[in-house]
Amino acid sequence: MQVIRLMLATFLFVLLSPAGAQVQTVQGKATLSYQGPASTPADRILALQKAQVNAFDYYYAEAGDSESQNYASVKDQIFRDIDRYVLDTTVLSESDDVVGRKYTVVVKLALNVPNLRALMKQNSTVGSATRDQKSRLAFLFVSRSVDSVKTYDARVYKRADASAQVRATETQAGAQSDDNPGSVNSAVAAGGTGIASVEQSTATSETGGSAVRKSKETTWRIAPSADLNQIFTQVFSKAGFRVQEAALVQSAAGGKFKLEAVEEDYKSGNDLKAATLQTIVDGMRVASVPLLALGTLDLGLVDTDPQTGLYRVVVTVNARLLDLNEAIPETVASVGPTQYSGKGPTEDEARTNALKSAANSAARELASQLTSQGIH
């Protein structure tokens, strides 16, 4: 074993499957420097293992901060039982540079994503907590589309100032008595005396003004949220939380808040009014729900996907998760604004696909951030 150091590594990239697929492939590369005339089998095994680690590192680095933190906490467990999490390892290329004494290997791994997710969940605080120890989580998400947009013409103010100035000066040449000043513009008289005068005039004009533009006013139409509820419930439940829909919490909140007020706020703006938010917080506390996820999914206009000719809709997600245990509620996780698109043969299908994709991704990210912070 003449391994002295593991050298650099890694250009890696995730291949194949889209998000949510059960098997994903990822490539990893490692270069190992060795002593001795050629690499030994042990060197090659070490390089292969390092390439596998690099592939995992890259996969989770691509998945975002919170996923990466969760991965860091279970990394050792993964590599203690790697066959459980890697379905297949394929060596794509290997080369042994005997002059430079470097052995390089590139591998492609097929990751068992369900097993990896299960491991993350087991090791999260919420995963190891008993049902009684788990906090209840309510979510309040609104999907909405633009109902009307009022735009204003620019208010234009224009001003023009003009001024004129005339100045005359006289000079005297030769002898001339003071009581005979002569006339303006007279020529010098024969004999060498006379008066010369110069008249100067200046005209100045200034124009200017200002234009005031007022930003557009947008009102929103609230869309049905049954699909969203289903997705949020599914994702948070799988992550180990006790999930409750806000509509059901409302009745246990002693009339502290009304969902209609929330929808009303979101019809005209991007944020809840302070008073509305406070009523929700009060209501959740009455109902003993310490975690509240809330946000909006804004549907854009429908256009045509240039590649497929299908309808396409873009959804913009803004979401945050409040911890209500503190006297002043604390935002412990947030997502967005992030955009997702959905396509379909009809406008409705495109909308539904976009909302599903956005809700799924937002819920996953929020749940992952909670897990990485040990909140349960």
Place this chain on the structure above:
Amino acid sequence: MLISMSRSVGAIFLACSAVAAPIAGAQQRSVAFAGFAYAGEFATREARFVNSTRYEADLRSAGATAYQRISGLITANPPRQLHLVANIDALKGADQVIVTALVVTNETTSVEQFGAFVKVLALVRAQALFFDFKSQTVLRAYPLSFAYIDTLDHVPDADEVYERYRKVFEGAGDKPGLFARYAATLASAQLPVQVPRFIQVTQVTISPEVLARIPDSFKASSTSAQSWLADLISEAISSRTGVPVLPFAPSYSVNNVMAVAVSDGDVYNLTLPHPDYAFVAALTRLKKVKYGESPAGASFIYGAYGTVTLTQPMSGREYLNTGLKNGEVKLVPAMQTYVDDFPAYFDAVNAMFAKLADAMDGKGDAWIKSAATAPDIERQIAQAKELILSCK
């Protein structure tokens, strides 16, 4: 290609099909047959595939859809490594739902007048595509194509051109058509149990000198000629070695997503995987040299020159990096007043990549030793052969 005076005289078929070599021990996998499909935007398929969609409509009005026609051919020549099911629903609940379709990717019509003659080309390029229905990811692709070249003494109308396309799909003489070729591909295709390795022609370049000798019909858009060459190379590799080759991404995908519209109206947006191995080629020169002459006529050598590299993109390791040349002889009778060079150049280019693929598949390296410029070509071919074997 000989041209003589008659209403419809010479008919030449340039066709290849992928022959996927079966591997002993490969287990039978269930695959759903989706049918006949078109690449790209569903709404514009009739404008882009004028004759293919017309042929499909004719079949439908005659009471037998393209799906039924292909199914009949598959029944006559059933897959040996796959268990084919009639629809996707039959695989509901399975861990992986694999779907196959015959996807037409390109239709090229060329009508060129040479003196008293008119040359008609009807070319359809397609893919025998396998994809994962759940993840919407391409798993395998075997390129197919069929070119029907005819010479006439008049400019053909739309119906006459269409008749050539009918032969492209149904076959002509002893040449099986595109449907039968797809069925033959399925008959020998197999899906790997382990994670597959993907080869893709990732980049092709054509020098201005070569581009000037290619008919305008192959240059309809800025990337048409590149697409034609990439498909030709993909098909040569796939048909000669039995290795699937991913479709040429710049032509058939946007951000690596390939849209496929099946004739029953289903639309799939398939993700093309990143290639594990990248094939890059350049066509640098075409040359015509008189080889011999007699009272009966003259013979010419049509030469093609190019370069190829085969690399693993992440490691940068090169398996192949060489210049190549290939010459094909064409006899021209003394009585022939006009010689169309392009079919002979096409043969030279096609044979160059077919012979390279043969060498990579271990079918002899006599040609490659004289055709390649790399001094270590034998070592390179040995490496490439190993790689090809691992991709099957």
